[in-house]
Amino acid sequence: MNKIFALAGVVIKELYRRKDFYVLFVLTALLTLAAAAMNFFHDDKIVRYVKDICLLLIWVSALLVAIVTTARQIPAEREARTIFPLLAKPVSRGQVIAGKFLGCWLATGVALFVFYFFFAIITGSREQIWPLMVYLQALWMQWAMLAVVIAMVLLGSIYFAAPSSTITICFIVVAGILGLGTHLHTVALQQPEPMQTVLTLVYYLMPHLEWYDLRDFVVYDMGLVSWPAFVLATLYAAVWTGIFLLLAWFGFRRKNLTT
Amino acid sequence: MSAILQTQKLRVEYRSRELRQPVKVALQGLDLEVRAGEVFGFLGPNGAGKTTTMNVLLGFIPPTSGTASLFGIDVRQPIARQRIGYLPELTYYYKFLTAEELLRFYAKIFGLPRAEADSRIEKLLKLVELEAAAKRPIKSYSKGMQQRIGIAQSLINNPDLLILDEPTSGLDPLGRMKVREIIQRLKNEGKTVFFSSHELGEVETICDRVAIVHQGELKAVGTVAEISTGHENLEKAFLRIVGFQSATTP
């Protein structure tokens, strides 16, 4: 495990030494503050639109950080040839995959924590209440979803040579699942065969990332998601993460890195 | 003396992704043995299979057939690399890390305790004369400095076997001298050094034994004196063994 944590540490250092996160955070902060500064009918108690905008920006930024950081890991190591001095050490390829995943996930978690902290400050200053458990639940669910996304991107980065391909494809897949995941079965039932069967299969086989979007619960003050559902969703995310990481390991372990 | 590094009938084939392209055989049944405590030179013209052999030994590529082992452990096991140090020909390290951070990272990979890692890092930075630049990111280093940090990282675990891929390539005379001194020092400490090089003059000076490969086959192995028998020097012997025909000599 020490090796995996050591690998993760390098990934985290890379994230906070690159400018991506700071640019996204500043952008999120500026847009949120601009939205909060707007005056609607001289009512300074209006807060939900600020929450909505801020959470949307957090979701977009966190996905950007997660996908872009992860998509670069293995290809950048191969291109920069830093993979060779690393694999010349007593570390297996599985440990490299695990270390990269853990580093990306922890780094994204730190970024999420900063974003949500900012969110809590801004909304709390208006609402004068801090439903911390709701925010923590939303943060955890988003972080769990990002674990699945990071593992998926890691898998993609093994097979697609260019990080840009991995990033584009993964963004489309994630956006598609988040937007259509809930409704895919409804859409499938309206299609003729064989499309109906294909879409139904996709619906049952894909990871349902849309479950982890608790923005509505936060924006509309709907309280907490039930704890059994929360735990099951966490387990579901862990299973899918494991599936993608295993597939990534299968692909990486026999890969010829010298070509 | 026991074999630290051993290959038996090692064969590596590269298959092209394109259809109807012939399989390229990089190594044809290589039998190699490096004993403990010796400095072993691994020679051959470009494309002979030296880098392929090293890639197999380091676990970068799997062999098509045959075996390779380090300290009696199959090279496909990560633990086989616990007691080795590796210096690649082209030194590329994480540019956003400082020299100290890089060495500390590799020390953690080897499982060195913190205190021991601190002590080794200090000594190595002094050895390679990078103490002043230790806290600067590697992206600000010159090529020579990057080569030196490469040497330092290859020694972080106090390896019993050092694998060097053309260690003096691209270095100035001072740098080459420094590398030779390090190899000699390691030999005096009883370590084993396995390195490839095109600098035959250097090989003659420091190696106990050499092996010459050509077109994936082992052509000669022995002491420098044994291989150079009947020739002016190692270079002439090398050229004859690889079948070089001079255009000027009748």
Next chain:
Amino acid sequence: MKLSPLLALVALLALAFTLATGLASRADRWSRRDQSGNLFGMLFGDGRKLFANQFFTMADVYFHSGYYPSVFDQKSAAEKEIISASHGKKETEDDEKNEDFLGKPKDWIDAFGRHFRITQHTHLENHTEREILPWLRLAADLDPQKIETFTVGAFFLREHLNRPDQAEAFLREGLRNNPANCEILFELGRIYHESNHDRARARNVWELGVKKFLALTPEQMKDDKLIFEELVVNLAHLEEEAGNYGPAINWLHAAQTVSPNPAGLQTQIDDLQKKLTAQVPVVPAKLY
């Protein structure tokens, strides 16, 4: 002779400046966008109406605290509107049924997924209705010709948030962008009548609304029959409150010409007639 780079740069800048000053007056005629006098109009052009519609829908989503059908739930526009609430009617059981779009879960994934969705049909109340105001404000800025935005916004400001002054200001803004629109005049009259208790102003505004309606073409009148009925019925009630039963009866007669329920109005007319005959007879004035 080699041209100095600096000289070339100065020459190009001079040429660009000359072209700009010469073309400026002509360029105004090429684009309608910068004539819109509105930041959003300039930025988005005609696409702003799409955003306005989306923001109006967002107000509805916010009113229902996120419980809202998506495009895949195939709700028609008429079934998912907040106008019924905006006209002061309580939602009937049919309204409730129509708005329950989720139905039973289609499969176990849908069933489990509902733990993470809003599945309760609620409305904002107790002054939390303020949360829809930003979207109505933005919708109004993006499309000042969308009457619904002003009427709905004014309704919530007046009825739910108890801010008749802001409601009046919002409606007057709508009136500036849509001169003498009957719906806006009707809502304005409601403010004067129900909030300010100013019958005279309410009468003036509603009568203006009636006049504007009668000035419409027959095709335009067909679309606005409902609002005409609202105007004249409310005028009738206003006159009834003031004890002017004659004018009230006249207004109700006018309502009967467009109402889908003339029999119901006839009952009211008969009641008013009884009250009138009990009063000192007054010659009713012809109001239209």
